[in-house]
Amino acid sequence: MGQTLRPTKFKDVDLKDKFFDSLKAQYQEFSDWFAKKAAEPAYVIDGDAGQGVRGFLYIKVETGAITDVHPPLPAKRRLKVGTLKVNAKGTKLGERIIKRIFDHAILEGVSEVYVTVFDTHVSLINLFKRYGFEQKGIKSTPNGEELVLLRSFADLANDIVKDYPLMQTAGKSKWLLAIKPEFHTDLLPDSILKTEDPFSEEDVPHTNSIHKVYIAGLSLNRMKRGDLVVIYRTTDIQGKAYYRSVATSVCVVEETTLASILKTQTRLCPLQRTIAYSANNSSGIATTMGGHCTLRS
Numbered sequence: 001m002g003q004t005l006r007p008t009k010f011k012d013v014d015l016k017d018k019f020f021d022s023l024k025a026q027y028q029e030f031s032d033w034f035a036k037k038a039a040e041p042a043y044v045i046d047g048d049a050g051q052g053v054r055g056f057l058y059i060k061v062e063t064g065a066i067t068d069v070h071p072p073l074p075a076k077r078r079l080k081v082g083t084l085k086v087n088a089k090g091t092k093l094g095e096r097i098i099k100r101i102f103d104h105a106i107l108e109g110v111s112e113v114y115v116t117v118f119d120t121h122v123s124l125i126n127l128f129k130r131y132g133f134e135q136k137g138i139k140s141t142p143n144g145e146e147l148v149l150l151r152s153f154a155d156l157a158n159d160i161v162k163d164y165p166l167m168q169t170a171g172k173s174k175w176l177l178a179i180k181p182e183f184h185t186d187l188l189p190d191s192i193l194k195t196e197d198p199f200s201e202e203d204v205p206h207t208n209s210i211h212k213v214y215i216a217g218l219s220l221n222r223m224k225r226g227d228l229v230v231i232y233r234t235t236d237i238q239g240k241a242y243y244r245s246v247a248t249s250v251c252v253v254e255e256t257t258l259a260s261i262l263k264t265q266t267r268l269c270p271l272q273r274t275i276a277y278s279a280n281n282s283s284g285i286a287t288t289m290g291g292h293c294t295l296r297s
Contacts, residue, residue: 004045004093004096004189004201004203004207004208005043005044005045005055005057005096005097005100006043006044006045006046007041007042007043008041008042008043008044009038009039009040009041009042010034010037010038010039010040010042010058011038011039013042013044013053013056014053015031015034015035017052017053018052019047019052019053019054019056019085019087020034020053020056022085023083023085026118026143027143028142028143037058040058040060042056042057042058042083043055043056043057043058043100044056045057045086045093054086054087055085055086055087055093055097056083056084056085056086057081057083057084057097057100057101058081058082058083058084059079059080059081059082059101059104060079060080060082061077061078061079061080061108061110062077062078062079062080063075063076063077063078066078066114068139068141069116069136069137069138069139069148070137070138070139070140071136071137073114073136073137073148073150076110076111076112077108077109077110077111078110078111078112078113078114079101079104079105079108079110079112079113079114080113080114080115081101081113081114081115084097084115084124088123090205091203091204091205091208092205092208092209093203093208094123094124094127095127095208095209095210095211096207096208096209096210098127098128098131098210099165099190099210101113102131102164102165103190105153106165110153111152111153111154112150112151112152112153112154113133113150113151113153114136114148114149114150114151115128115133115148115149116139116146116147116148116149117146117147117149118144118145118146118147119145119146119147125147125149128149128151129149130161130162131151131161131162131164132151132152132157132159132161132162132163132164133149133150133151134149134150134151135147135148135149135150136148136149136150153166156168160225160226160252160254161254164210164252167228167250167252168226169228172226172227172228173222173223173224173227173228174227174228174229174230175223175227175228175229175230176229176230176232176247177214177229177230177231177232177251178232178233178234179214179231179232179233179234180234180236181233181234181235181236182236184231184233184248185200186202186204186206186207187206187207187212188212188231188248188249189201189207191231191233191248191249193233193244193246211254212251220256221256223253223256224253224256225253225254225255226252226253227252227253228250228251228252228253229250229251229252229253230247230249230250230251231247231248231249231250231251232245232246232247232248233245233246233247233248
């Protein structure tokens with residue numbers, strides 16, 4: 001176990017790691033560019049047992065016009081995803097990275113996030129588009145043509161997933177949902193208490209995914225798609241709720257389902273109810289603004 005997205009600096013990352021070979025092959029200037037960024041911050045995803053690099057994320061704020069793309073983009077405060085690569089292994093790590101990008105976007109008060117990507121990276125493009133990125137142009141360089149994908153925070157698409165992490169509050173019911181501490185940290189790793197160990201994270205789907213499932217013995221039928229849910233972490237010490245029993249995350253309900261419908265596939269108790277939601281849990285980086293949930297009962 002470890003901290004999934006470990007903050008570091010370029011100078012502390014081994015560029016000779018074979019993880020970077022594909023980036024060097026695709027971008028002829030990559031090694032020189034990497035060296036110039038020595039003092040700048042980045043995120044690293046360590047390989048199994050801490051061996052090597054499995055993922056790398058570099059983001060930065062820009063304020064000027066973007067003139068090296070067609071059509072050019074006017075001056076705005078934007079977050080650029082400068083480098084992103086992950087060796088995926090089916091643990092929803094891509095969603096965890098998307099959330100971290102959005103965390104920084106909210107913290108920095110940007111109006112847009114953009115990334116350039118070669119059209120050969122189909123899975124990565126689909127991931128960005130799922131969360132509201134749209135193609136806005138082309139960037140031509142000696143390395144080839146890249147798509148310019150941009151996500152605007154100025155307008156809502158009236159789609160729970162594409163609007164994430166923003167949410168609509170008008171006319172929506174609001175709910176409070178309790179989660180015991182032993183489940184809370186695994187489900188919402190960016191909302192752990194300051195007294196908890198961030199290096200206890202596991203690289204597993206239910207931890208990394210933006211979309212969570214909550215199973216309950218009570219009826220959740222009154223919750224509807226689009227409703228807002230505040231996640232409440234109960235205390236882990238009897239009689240000591242102050243600073244330990246806290247509201248940590250805001251979610252948007254995606255669906256509620258009777259678990260009996262799914263019991264042949266999931267072996268859930270037929271009396272349970274499940275809520276599926278997209279969770280925008282606070283990371284200590286950005287103010288929580290919204291999320292998504294799926295409920296089953």
